[in-house]
Amino acid sequence: xxxxxxxxxxxxxxxxxxxxxxxxxxxxxxxxxxxxxxxxxxxxxxxxxxxxxxxxxxxxxxxxxxxxxxxxxxxxxxxxxxxxxxxxxxxxxxxxxxxxxxxxxxxxxxxxxxxxxxxxxxxxxxxxxxxxxxxxxxxxxxxxxxxxxxxxxxxxxxxxxxxxxxxxxxxxxxxxxxxxxxxxxxxxxxxxxxxxxxxxxxxxxxxxxxxxxxxxxxxxxxxxxxxxxxxxxxxxxxxxxxxxxxxxxxxxxxxxxxxxxxxxxxxxxxxxxxxxxxxxxxxxxxxxxxxxxxxxxxxxxxxxxxxxxxxxxxxxxxxxxxxxxxxxxxxxxxxxxxxxxxxxxxxxxxxxxxxxxxxxxxxxxxxxxxxxxxxxxxxxxxxxxxxxxxxxxxxxx
Numbered sequence: 100x101x102x103x104x105x106x107x108x109x110x111x112x113x114x115x116x117x118x119x120x121x122x123x124x125x126x127x128x129x130x131x132x133x134x135x136x137x138x139x140x141x142x143x144x145x146x147x148x149x150x151x152x153x154x155x156x157x158x159x160x161x162x163x164x165x166x167x168x169x170x171x172x173x174x175x176x177x178x179x180x181x182x183x184x185x186x187x188x189x190x191x192x193x194x195x196x197x198x199x200x201x202x203x204x205x206x207x208x209x210x211x212x213x214x215x216x217x218x219x220x221x222x223x224x225x226x227x228x229x230x231x232x233x234x235x236x237x238x239x240x241x242x243x244x245x246x247x248x249x250x251x252x253x254x255x256x257x258x259x260x261x262x263x264x265x266x267x268x269x270x271x272x273x274x275x276x277x278x279x280x281x282x283x284x285x286x287x288x289x290x291x292x293x294x295x296x297x298x299x300x301x302x303x304x305x306x307x308x309x310x311x312x313x314x315x316x317x318x319x320x321x322x323x324x325x326x327x328x329x330x331x332x333x334x335x336x337x338x339x340x341x342x343x344x345x346x347x348x349x350x351x352x353x354x355x356x357x358x359x360x361x362x363x364x365x366x367x368x369x370x371x372x373x374x375x376x377x378x379x380x381x382x383x384x385x386x387x388x389x390x391x392x393x394x395x396x397x398x399x400x401x402x403x404x405x406x407x408x409x410x411x412x413x414x415x416x417x418x419x420x421x422x423x424x425x426x427x428x429x430x431x432x433x434x435x436x437x438x439x440x441x442x443x444x445x446x447x448x449x450x451x452x453x454x455x456x457x458x459x460x461x462x463x464x465x466x467x468x469x470x471x472x473x474x475x476x477x478x479x480x481x482x483x484x485x486x487x488x489x490x491x492x493x494x495x496x
Contacts, residue, residue, distance in 0.1 A: 101163070102140070103129045103363035105330055108321050110366055111314075131330060131363040141171050148293070157469065165409055169417045172439065173289050173424070201274045208247045208276065216243045223267055233260075240264055251277045289424045296468045297421060297441040298461055299413060301487060306447045311402045315395065318368070324382045327372045330363070367405060368398040414490055417441075422492070440468065442477045443484040456481065 151158040241257035384391040425437040
């Protein structure tokens with residue numbers, strides 16, 4: 100979300116005065132309502148990494164979402180086969196699947212579609228705003244995908260309407276099921292784009308969750324409500340007033356709808372506090388305002404849930420990819436060493452403990468990595484590292 104201009108507090112951008120003169124790239128350069136997908140970010144990040152290497156400097160990629168970083172490090176796993184930069188809002192039409200050479204699996208799946216689902220598949224919309232504004236279409240598209248490619252449909256909730264639509268577009272544009280393409284990709288060994296040193300700063304949930312809650316409180320003290328209010332007004336002035344807003348009856352005004360799956364409006368907290376401001380535009384809510392307290396609690400819960408999902412992705416997707424790559428590299432006579440070493444730094448304790456377990460350790464490992472010196476066993480850093488990095492071998496699709 101930091102790629103978008105605005106909502107600096109909500110997206111926790113590093114203030115310029117705290118950047119210590121170090122370039123912070125790909126921040127604040129997209130408009131709030133602009134769609135920016137992982138394939139586009141990977142391309143932009145690669146260009147900047149190449150430029151940094153040409154200057155004989157070391158790029159540091161900081162997340163954020165581990166999903167995007169994984170696709171930056173490991174190519175060939177994005178299901179955007181015809182045009183990586185294309186998203187479901189593109190205006191150019193996609194050829195009907197009947198015009199493509201169809202795989203046997205797709206032919207079989209199409210033959211089982213009911214007339215209703217066949218008609219929906221043949222008439223895919225060029226754009227779907229969101230599940231909020233068009234839940235019937237979102238549900239119908241998910242039913243179509245479930246009938247055609249159940250394993251891929253299970254990846255997406257029906258509310259992930261853009262991802263569902265993109266999966267169906269892939270079927271139309273390739274004449275194949277996404278699961279077929281994913282299966283082929285997984286048969287190829289992972290080859291990272293770069294020799295990459297990965298640090299995972301991890302804190303135990305009982306220590307992390309209070310910090311996340313406190314960060315929400317700090318954001319509110321720094322002016323989060325005004326920031327959301329300003330963004331709502333900017334969005335209202337930028338869209339046609341003919342589209343009704345879901346909160347308009349409460350405010351007594353005609354405001355454009357907000358697509359909470361698009362651009363910066365996906366940010367945790369924007370939806371929660373825009374709903375509050377629609378009810379009560381006051382930027383200084385009274386202590387007994389139940390709707391405000393509910394918005395605060397929802398943002399805290401969503402933040403904790405997101406942190407939990409990130410841990411799950413790292414352990415189930417990113418680390419298996421890194422481990423598989425390193426296993427191959429160790430057997431390669433030319434490489435003979437890990438190409439994507441991954442370390443967990445235990446950030447549970449703050450103060451002196453954090454300095455020794457995170458800062459000092461990361462500095463030493465980085466210096467050895469850049470100097471091509473032997474690196475420590477990742478499991479040896481701490482009990483937490485041994486526990487969280489000890490995972491069963493998993494598919495690297």
